[in-house]
Amino acid sequence: MNYAFDFGWLADYWPVLLKGIGITVELTLVGGVLGVSLGIACAWARALGPAWLKPVVAAYVEMIRNTPFLIQLFFVFFGLPALGLRMGELQAANLAMVINLGAYGCEIIRAGIQATPKGQFEAGASLGMSRIQTFWYVVLIPALQRIWPALSSQIVIVMLGSAAVSQIAAEDLTFAANFIQSRTFRAFETYFAATLIYLALAIVLRQLLRGLGWTIFPKRAAR
Amino acid sequence: MNRRTLLALLTGAVVAAQTLPAAIQPAHADALATIEAGKLIRIAVPQDFPPFGSVGADMAPKGYDVDVAKLIADKLGVKLELVPVTSANRIPYLQTNKVDLVISSLGKNPEREKVIDFSVAYAPFFNGVFGPADIAVKDAKDLSGKTIGVTRGAVEDLELTKIAPADASIKRYEDNNGTISSFLSGQVDVIATGNVVAAAILARNPPKKPEIKFLIKNSPCFIGLNKNEPALLAKVDAIITEAKKGGALDAISEKWLGTKLPADL
Numbered sequence: 288m289n290y291a292f293d294f295g296w297l298a299d300y301w302p303v304l305l306k307g308i309g310i311t312v313e314l315t316l317v318g319g320v321l322g323v324s325l326g327i328a329c330a331w332a333r334a335l336g337p338a339w340l341k342p343v344v345a346a347y348v349e350m351i352r353n354t355p356f357l358i359q360l361f362f363v364f365f366g367l368p369a370l371g372l373r374m375g376e377l378q379a380a381n382l383a384m385v386i387n388l389g390a391y392g393c394e395i396i397r398a399g400i401q402a403t404p405k406g407q408f409e410a411g412a413s414l415g416m417s418r419i420q421t422f423w424y425v426v427l428i429p430a431l432q433r434i435w436p437a438l439s440s441q442i443v444i445v446m447l448g449s450a451a452v453s454q455i456a457a458e459d460l461t462f463a464a465n466f467i468q469s470r471t472f473r474a475f476e477t478y479f480a481a482t483l484i485y486l487a488l489a490i491v492l493r494q495l496l497r498g499l500g501w502t503i504f505p506k507r508a509a510r
Numbered sequence: 511m512n513r514r515t516l517l518a519l520l521t522g523a524v525v526a527a528q529t530l531p532a533a534i535q536p537a538h539a540d541a542l543a544t545i546e547a548g549k550l551i552r553i554a555v556p557q558d559f560p561p562f563g564s565v566g567a568d569m570a571p572k573g574y575d576v577d578v579a580k581l582i583a584d585k586l587g588v589k590l591e592l593v594p595v596t597s598a599n600r601i602p603y604l605q606t607n608k609v610d611l612v613i614s615s616l617g618k619n620p621e622r623e624k625v626i627d628f629s630v631a632y633a634p635f636f637n638g639v640f641g642p643a644d645i646a647v648k649d650a651k652d653l654s655g656k657t658i659g660v661t662r663g664a665v666e667d668l669e670l671t672k673i674a675p676a677d678a679s680i681k682r683y684e685d686n687n688g689t690i691s692s693f694l695s696g697q698v699d700v701i702a703t704g705n706v707v708a709a710a711i712l713a714r715n716p717p718k719k720p721e722i723k724f725l726i727k728n729s730p731c732f733i734g735l736n737k738n739e740p741a742l743l744a745k746v747d748a749i750i751t752e753a754k755k756g757g758a759l760d761a762i763s764e765k766w767l768g769t770k771l772p773a774d775l
Contacts (some may be wrong), residue, residue: 319674361691364565368695375683376697454688455697466682469663 297480307463308484310377312370314459315446315492318384322436325385326392327427332395334400335422344393349467351390357451359383364455380452380459382443388445395437399430432504442491448482450485460484530543531727542741547631550589555578555611557594560707561766562615562633564730565594575613576731578632578750581683582611585749601626606616610624611746618684619735622734629733630747632759634772636728640693640708647723653678659698666702669726676703694718703727703760705767712768730775 297304332344351359363386364379375380403426411421432437453462464481468474546552554577556563562654563573571592583590585645593609599649600614604626615635618628639658647656650673658674660667662682681688681698686707693701694716702721707719753759754771763771 364697365691365695368697373696452536454684456683456688460683465662465684471666 292476293473294476294480296473296476300467300471302320303463303467304460304480304484306462307458308488310458310462311446311460311488313383314377314380314449314452314457315442315488318388318445318449319442322384322388323392323442325389326396329389329393330396330400331422331427332460335426336444348393351387354392355452356383356448358388359387360451360455361427367464369458374456376452376457380449380457383452384445384449385478387448388441391441391445392438396430396443397433398434398437399434400426402433403430410475424499428504432500435496435500435504439493439500442496443492447485447489448494460488519696534554540741541736541739541746542745543612545586545588545742548588550591551580551583551586551611552591552593553611554593554595554603554612555579556599556600556614558596561706561713563594572634574762575615575731577762577765578759579611579613581753582613582733582746582749585752586745601734604736609737610742614734616734617729618732625737626734627737627739627743629743630654630731630733630750630756631730631775632750633731633768634705634763634775635731636725636772637702637704638721638725638727639662639700641669641723642718643721645723647700647725650674652723653700656696656700657681658745659683659689659701660705663684664703666704666726670702674728690692691746693720709767709769712733 329344329348333348336344360380360383363374363383364376367373367379407425407429408421412427416424448462449459450471451464452459456462458466460481464477468477471477513694541701542760555566555571555573557571559573562575563575564569566572571594576592579592580590591664593603595609595612595614600612600616601622604612612626613632613698615633616622616628617635622628639647639653641663645656647653650670654675654677656753657679659681660683662684667680667682670680681692683692690707690711692698695713696718697772701720703720705722708722711720733750735742735746750759755775760770763769
């Protein structure tokens with residue numbers, strides 16, 4: 288092997304990488320918050336919602352979970368303008384990520400909700416809590432606590448999956464790496480740097496989600 | 511027959527094989543005279559580079575270069591033998607006299623001019639900024655405030671990055687399909703790409719037609735032929751010049767590139 292490693296490009300291109308990291312973090316933040324919210328709403332609808340809503344949500348969830356993210360993204364960005372719905376690449380990327388996480392989050396959270404014993408609903412009602420209070424404190428929070436590790440993993444997967452948005456020219460971290468590679472032809476070095484950055488982002492995100500879990504959920508009783 | 515006579519016979523045969531054609535033809539045969547005497551011209555065309563040359567469903571070669579080859583054979587009044595070549599072997603085929611002409615979207619550069627001769631230009635090949643008729647862009651300055659789609663890493667990307675004003679927004683797509691889709695779906699105002707890609711968009715007859723706004727890099731195609739063939743060169747030049755005036759070349763351009771020849775060709 289006589290390949291001379293050269294990270295000299297970093298001096299010129301670090302602002303591009305930094306901007307890419309910023310976009311990836313922004314996409315993950317918006318996608319994560321709105322996606323989990325959508326997931327909670329859909330999980331409620333599928334588990335406890337009115338009969339007419341259940342098949343609608345089920346159709347949405349199955350549609351998204353059984354098609355590739357890239358195709359969903361292309362549909363939003365290149366397909367919807369045909370219907371007069373045109374949005375920029377960042378909005379399209381955000382929308383596609385929210386829709387995607389919403390569907391996966393729905394199934395994870397629904398599993399948590401359905402694992403709630405029926406007695407807890409009745410306990411909530413007998414304490415004089417409203418239906419919304421019962422759902423929030425008695426059903427949802429314990430449900431989220433149960434499935435928090437799985438949901439955290441899904442959010443990390445969505446962050447890593449956001450690499451696909453570079454295909455619609457959204458300038459995320461993957462786009463930055465591709466861009467730098469097309470200018471410097473330093474494929475090993477650029478993708479190596481991108482790999483390390485993604486790894487760091489994923490580890491930080493996992494720790495943040497873990498910390499968030501500690502603060503929002505009551506301590507579990509010692510077993 | 512002993513070994514020595516066999517050797518002598520073999521040597522004689524080899525020498526005869528080498529000298530015989532030279533005895534039939536003059537040492538420096540004029541290529542045009544040879545073509546006219548043999549009633550056959552051999553022309554190298556691409557087979558993997560649409561719309562210049564590709565193989566159709568009926569396995570017959572078709573394309574801009576193929577039509578120009580047919581035009582030249584027609585005007586010379588000789589039979590045409592198409593020889594499929596790749597971009598790597600098109601000049602060696604000419605140098606080793608396997609073909610008389612190379613019509614294979616060949617661009618001119620000083621290295622090539624050292625080894626072969628070129629006719630006048632016969633086909634446009636350029637990249638530039640393309641957009642619909644209602645967008646007023648005449649040069650790089652006019653891109654201010656516009657969104658431009660381009661294929662990442664392509665020549666036009668590198669050039670555009672240098673010349674575009676700071677407030678122009680360049681969207682870089684993975685491949686030509688992304689660039690084409692961004693234009694057709696209205697995600698970008700204009701695209702920077704090659705005339706061949708623009709022709710591919712035009713061929714689909716879209717609601718938004720990409721028209722050339724300004725050139726980034728111009729490298730038209732020339733017909734290649736061997737050096738020291740002034741008669742053939744003059745004849746080919748005359749045929750192409752006449753075809754440009756008479757509209758025959760415009761018709762070929764319309765057929766394969768979707769537009770007439772540019773005025774400066």
